[in-house]
Amino acid sequence: MTLSAPAPATTDDAAAPWVRMSGIVKRYGDVRALDGFSLDLARGELVALLGPSGCGKTTALRALAGLESVSEGTIIVHDVDVSTVPTNRRDMGMVFQSYSLFPHLTAVENVEFGLQMRKVAASERRRRASLMLALVGLEGREDRYAHQLSGGQQQRVALARALVTEPQVLLLDEPLSALDAKVRVELREQIRRIQTELGITTLFVTHDQEEALAMADRVAVMSEGRVEQIGSPEELYSRPATAFVADFVGLSNRLPGVLANGIVSVLGTALPVTSDAVRDGDVTAYVRPEHVRLLPGGVPATVAGTSFLGSMRRTVVTLEDDAKVTVQHDAADEVTLGARVGIALAGNPVAVEAR
Amino acid sequence: MLGAVFLGLPLVALFHFTIKGGLEGGITFRHWAELLSGEVDAGGPLWDGISSSLVLAAVTVALMLALLLPTMILVRLRLPRWEKALEFVCLLPLTIPAVAMVVGLAPVYSVVARIFGSGSWTLAFAYVILCLPYAYRALQSNLSAIDVPTLSEAARTLGASWPTVLLRVLLPNLRRGVLAASFISVAVVLGEFTVASLLSRTNLQTAIVLVQKQDPYVAYIVVLLSLALALGLLLVIGRVGAATARSNR
Numbered sequence: 001m002t003l004s005a006p007a008p009a010t011t012d013d014a015a016a017p018w019v020r021m022s023g024i025v026k027r028y029g030d031v032r033a034l035d036g037f038s039l040d041l042a043r044g045e046l047v048a049l050l051g052p053s054g055c056g057k058t059t060a061l062r063a064l065a066g067l068e069s070v071s072e073g074t075i076i077v078h079d080v081d082v083s084t085v086p087t088n089r090r091d092m093g094m095v096f097q098s099y100s101l102f103p104h105l106t107a108v109e110n111v112e113f114g115l116q117m118r119k120v121a122a123s124e125r126r127r128r129a130s131l132m133l134a135l136v137g138l139e140g141r142e143d144r145y146a147h148q149l150s151g152g153q154q155q156r157v158a159l160a161r162a163l164v165t166e167p168q169v170l171l172l173d174e175p176l177s178a179l180d181a182k183v184r185v186e187l188r189e190q191i192r193r194i195q196t197e198l199g200i201t202t203l204f205v206t207h208d209q210e211e212a213l214a215m216a217d218r219v220a221v222m223s224e225g226r227v228e229q230i231g232s233p234e235e236l237y238s239r240p241a242t243a244f245v246a247d248f249v250g251l252s253n254r255l256p257g258v259l260a261n262g263i264v265s266v267l268g269t270a271l272p273v274t275s276d277a278v279r280d281g282d283v284t285a286y287v288r289p290e291h292v293r294l295l296p297g298g299v300p301a302t303v304a305g306t307s308f309l310g311s312m313r314r315t316v317v318t319l320e321d322d323a324k325v326t327v328q329h330d331a332a333d334e335v336t337l338g339a340r341v342g343i344a345l346a347g348n349p350v351a352v353e354a355r
Numbered sequence: 356m357l358g359a360v361f362l363g364l365p366l367v368a369l370f371h372f373t374i375k376g377g378l379e380g381g382i383t384f385r386h387w388a389e390l391l392s393g394e395v396d397a398g399g400p401l402w403d404g405i406s407s408s409l410v411l412a413a414v415t416v417a418l419m420l421a422l423l424l425p426t427m428i429l430v431r432l433r434l435p436r437w438e439k440a441l442e443f444v445c446l447l448p449l450t451i452p453a454v455a456m457v458v459g460l461a462p463v464y465s466v467v468a469r470i471f472g473s474g475s476w477t478l479a480f481a482y483v484i485l486c487l488p489y490a491y492r493a494l495q496s497n498l499s500a501i502d503v504p505t506l507s508e509a510a511r512t513l514g515a516s517w518p519t520v521l522l523r524v525l526l527p528n529l530r531r532g533v534l535a536a537s538f539i540s541v542a543v544v545l546g547e548f549t550v551a552s553l554l555s556r557t558n559l560q561t562a563i564v565l566v567q568k569q570d571p572y573v574a575y576i577v578v579l580l581s582l583a584l585a586l587g588l589l590l591v592i593g594r595v596g597a598a599t600a601r602s603n604r
C-alpha cells in the first residue's frame with residue numbers, strides 16, 4: 001500500500017485528543033439542535049454518534065465540518081481552533097446520506113476533484129484517485145458516471161473521494177441508510193477495514209444501534225443535543241450510565257421494582273445495583289432480555305409471541321398486570337402461543353430509574 | 356395534424372408569394388436573390404434592425420443569466436423560504452400586457468437614457484423582463500433536477516471556494532437549463548415588436564414593418580427567415596430538454 005497513513009495512536013496522543021468539540025450550542029430559532037455538545041476523538045479511532053431522530057447528530061457532524069455555524073463553543077482539530085474556519089479550509093472528508101457525486105464527472109474525476117482543489121499535478125492525481133477507487137473495490141469502473149453506478153457503488157466512490165485527500169477527519173452521515181440490508185452490512189465492514197488500514201480519525205453518524213455497535217471503537221449516545229454517554233460498545237451495553245442509554249442501546253425490559261440499600265427487588269428476585277444515583281423507593285429497572293429466563297414456578301406469565309433468531313429465541317410474555325416482558329432463551333426451549341409459563345431474573349438490571 | 360395545417364398553410368402561402376413572378380407570372384427567386392445580394396434595403400433599415408436585434412439578444416441573454424442564475428442558486432441554498440416569492444416575481448411579466456408595460460417603462464427609460472445613453476442595446480433591460488418567465492422556468496426545471504445543496508456542500512468540504520463551486524460544479528450541471536433559457540430568450544427578443552415600436556426603437560420586427568411599406572417581398576422573406584430561425588431554436592430547446600430528461604433519469 002503506497003498510501004501514507006498517519007502513525008497509529010500512541011499513548012501521549014491520548015492525552016491530547018485529535019478532535020475536541022466542547023460546549024457547542026446551535027440554535028435554530030427556538031430549537032436548540034445542539035445544547036452543550038462536547039465530544040473528543042482520539043487519533044485514528046472511529047466514533048459512532050448514535051441517537052434517536054432529531055437529537056442533533058447531523059447538526060453535530062455539520063458543525064465539525066463547518067457547514068453549520070455554531071452559536072457557542074469551540075472546535076479544535078489537531079491543536080488548531082477551527083471554529084471560524086470556513087468549510088473549504090477545514091480539510092475534512094465527508095460522505096453524505098444522499099448521493100452526492102458530481103453528475104457531470106466520471107467516478108475517477110469525482111475522486112480527483114479534491115486533489116485538483118489542492119493543485120496536485122494531473123498524473124499524480126489520476127494515480128492516487130485510481131488507487132483509492134481500487135481500495136474501495138471499484139477497479140474498472142473509473143469511467144462510469146454516477147447514473148451508471150448502483151447506490152452502493154456511488155457511496156463507495158463518495159468514500160474514495162472523501163479519503164483521497166487524506167483529510168484530518170472523515171465524517172460519515174448515515175452513508176448507508178439509503179442502501180438495502182445486505183449491501184449495508186458489506187459496506188460497513190469495508191468502511192471499517194479501510195478506516196483501520198488508513199488509521200483515519202472518523203466520526204460516523206447513525207441511528208442504527210447495530211451498525212454503531214458493530215463498527216465503532218467508541219459509541220457516543222446522543223439525546224436532545226448533547227452526548228448522554230460515550231464508551232466502548234461493551235461498556236454501553238452492560239453499564240449504561242442512564243436509563244435513556246439502557247433503553248436506546250440494546251433491548252431492555254422496563255420492570256417495576258423497589259430499591260432499598262443498593263438492592264433492587266424485581267419480579268420477586270432481589271439483586272444488587274451498582275449505580276447509587278437513584279434514591280431508595282419505587283424504581284423502574286431496565287433488564288436485558290438475556291437476563292430474564294423461563295423458570296417453571298417463577299412469576300406466572302402467558303406467552304404472547306415468539307420469534308426464532310437462529311441460535312436463540314426471543315419470546316414476549318404478558319404478566320398478570322398486563323406488563324410485557326421480553327425473554328431471550330435457548331432456541332431448543334419450545335414455547336407455544338398462549339401457554340402458561342413462569343419467568344425469573346437471571347442477571348442484574350443494567351440501570352434503574354426513580355419512578 | 357390540424358395544427359400543422361393551421362401553422363403551415365400561411366407559411367406556404369407566404370413563401371409562394373415571395374417567389375411569384377409578379378406580372379410576367381411563373382416562379383422566380385429574384386426577390387430572394389435581391390435581398391441576399393443586398394441590392395434592396397437602401398439606407399439599410401433592415402440590416403440596422405437585424406444587427407440591433409442581434410446585439411439586443413446577446414445583451415439580454417448575458418444580463419438575464421447574470422441576474423437570474425446567481426439569484427436562483429442563492430435562494431435555493433440559503434433562502435428556500437423565498438422560492439415562492441421569486442417564482443411569483445419571475446412569472447409576473449406574463450400577466451402584464453406589453454402595452455401596460457410600456458406605459459410603465461416609458462418614464463423609466465427617460466432615466467435609463469440619461470445614465471446609459473440611448474443606444475439601441477438599452478432596450479435589453481425591458482427584454483430581460485419579458486424573457487424572465489421563460490428563462491426562469493427553464494432554469495428552474497434544471498435546478499430542481501439536481502441536488503444543489505448537497506453538491507455544493509460536497510464540493511466545499513473537498514476544498515472548493517464559492518466561485519469554484521459555482522463555475523466547476525453547479526454551472527456544468529446547469530448547462531442544459533442555461534442553454535434552454537438562452538435560446539428561448541433569443542427567440543423572444545428576435546420576435547419582439549410591441550415594446551420596441553411603442554418606445555420608438557429599432558429592431559428586426561420594427562424594421563420589417565418599415566420595409567414592408569416599400570417592398571413587401573423583402574419584408575416577407577425576412578419574416579420567413581426569422582421564423583425559420585425561431586423554429587430552429589425551438590427544435591434545439593426541445594432536443595436539449597429531452598437530453599436533460601434522459602441524463603437526469
Ligand SMILES: Nc1ncnc2c1ncn2[C@@H]1O[C@H](COP(=O)(O)OP(=O)(O)OP(=O)(O)O)[C@@H](O)[C@H]1O
Pocket residue numbers: 028031032033051052053054055056057058059060207
Ligand atoms: N435547517 C434547520 N432549520 C431549523 N431546524 C433545524 C434545521 N436543521 C435541523 N433542525 C432541527 O434541529 C434538530 C436536530 O436535527 P438533526 O438533523 O441534527 O437531527 P438528527 O439527529 O440528524 O436526526 P435524523 O436521525 O432524523 O437525521 C431537529 O429538531 C431539527 O428539527
Ligand SMILES: [Mg+2]
Pocket residue numbers: 057058059
Ligand atoms: Mg441526520
